[in-house]
Amino acid sequence: MERELAVEVEAAIKASGASTFEEAQEKAKQEFEELCHVTLNIAVTGGTGAGKSSFVNAIRGVKEGDEERAAPTDVVECTKTPTMYPHPTMPNVNIWDLPGIGTEKFQTKKYIKDVNLDNYDFFLILTCTRLTEHDIMLAKEIRKNKKNFYFVRTKIDQDVKSEKRKGKAEEQTLSVIRQDLKEKLNDFPSAQIFLVSSWKLDKFDFHEMMCVLEKDLPEKKQDALTLSLPVYSIEILKKKYKAFKRGIWAQASASGAVGAAPLPGVSAAFDVTTISAFLTKVYYSFGLDDTSMKQLSDRVGKPIPADFKHSKLVKAIASKSVTALQVELTGFIVAEAIESALRFIPIAGSVAGAGMSFWSTYLALRKGLDELFTVSKKMLEMAKLK
Known part of the structure; x- marks a missing residue:
């Protein structure tokens, strides 16, 4: 040796x-x-009920219900302002849970101004159903600011389970969902789309997503992301x-x-x-x-x-x-x-x-x-x- x-x-x-x-x-x-001293700020955003807080907890390796460290989850919008959750063991990595966009309280133009897009290294735009016009508008604004963004379809495990009861195979379900998202993204022909489950990080597209995120980051921030992952x-x-x-x-x-x-x-x-x-x-x-x-x-x-x-x-x-x-x-x-x-x-x-x-x-x-x-x-x- x-x-x-x-x-x-x-x-x-x-x-x-x-x-x-x-x-x-x-x-x-x-x-x-x-x-x-390098810092990494990851923004998690999307519509109300998209599973943002559960996703934030999952990538930080924090169990929901941990009152001291977990992002609160509920069936209604819990996040009222951009909330930073430092990583439990990598304090220079910050996961930001942003308010849901497109609700009565968070209109798109005001939302973009309030969250200050320059604060983050990249954005994960989450949805658990179909992409909305608000998601598309947000992506366009992020692009104007020359920041990277990625579309993430959450709760995929639930969709697969539901469709299985109807006799549909997992690959068929994933293919249909992926194609539906691509059709909504005509303005983003090279958009990255990932299908994930916050409860099963070892399945679906989570690993592929993290490889892409790492590759797109500046070299000095790549290790920070890798070491912060569960x-x-x-x-x-x-x-x-x-x-x-x-x-x-x-x-x-x-x-x-x-x-x-x-x-x-x-x-x-x-x-x-x-x-x-x-x-x-x-x-x-x-x-x-x-x-x-x-x-x-x-x-x-x-x-x-x-x-x-x-x-x-x-x-x-x-x-x-x-x-x-x-x-x-x-x-x-x-x-x-x-x-x-x-x-x-x-x-x-x-x-x-x-x-x-x-x-x-x-x-x-x-x-x-x-x-x-x-x-x-x-x-x-x-x-x-x-």
Whole structure:
């Protein structure tokens, strides 16, 4: 594995355009700072009853009924003003629940003025039936402001279930709905249309939609979107893993020794605090906390065995005790990483300037990331999510 990591680091240096390890580190620090401060504002809008609040809760990975974090849902319009819901574990990602358009209280022209289209990175225009003239007018205004927008047909699971009772196959139902929406969008020949269910993110067009949204975003905002998504498939888990893997290089470069006080038996060059913070973020993004696991269990309709909780690293993070986590890191990751770093430095000798501090932190972050990925993948396999 040491040789593989040496190749990774050399590739990272080459990709950065730097000629030395020190220059690449400095650039990585700057990029890491930018990543930490980048913001992503997603607007969810549409007609009354389109399922906006349920959708907002779903993409934030928040269970409806969570009084502290969930967007309120009801059969009538609940949202009176643009309401921001910060992501529970990615505070720089904000989901905006906008008021329903076209109601007596929210006429289109006034609506457009009140919500201030410039505030958002892109718009998701939701409907649960047919697109209305208000939806079309809103899309035209968004286009005038040169913002991206996407049409989202919600509650597809209900339509499929209803039509199945009439003898219609799922694909036939989806085809009819998709064609009906396209016919209403003559003014938008290249419009993106997605059919989704807020209750079954692993089905229909949700994954395809997120891939398109990510591709259309500026590069520095793509990871923010990926890391904020709930874990609904092994494929999205792998995308999160790759995003965090890219962040390891920047994190190890940004941390260095930073003068962190070592734990007993831990090299002063080893930044345990940085590693604890990073792996805790991974833990929540990978859906390993109790709340996320309960939601996964509810979604698939069966209990998820707790075998994966035998992981010492998962137990340490779940304890929410910084001291306990740091002690566990000492036994689980740190000692092995330092030993690996001692073997690693001669192998990576061509990477000038790479000292114990960088390698030990880098290796510990990678080992912890791999452990959490393995645990989360096992959990998804237990849930029979591909």
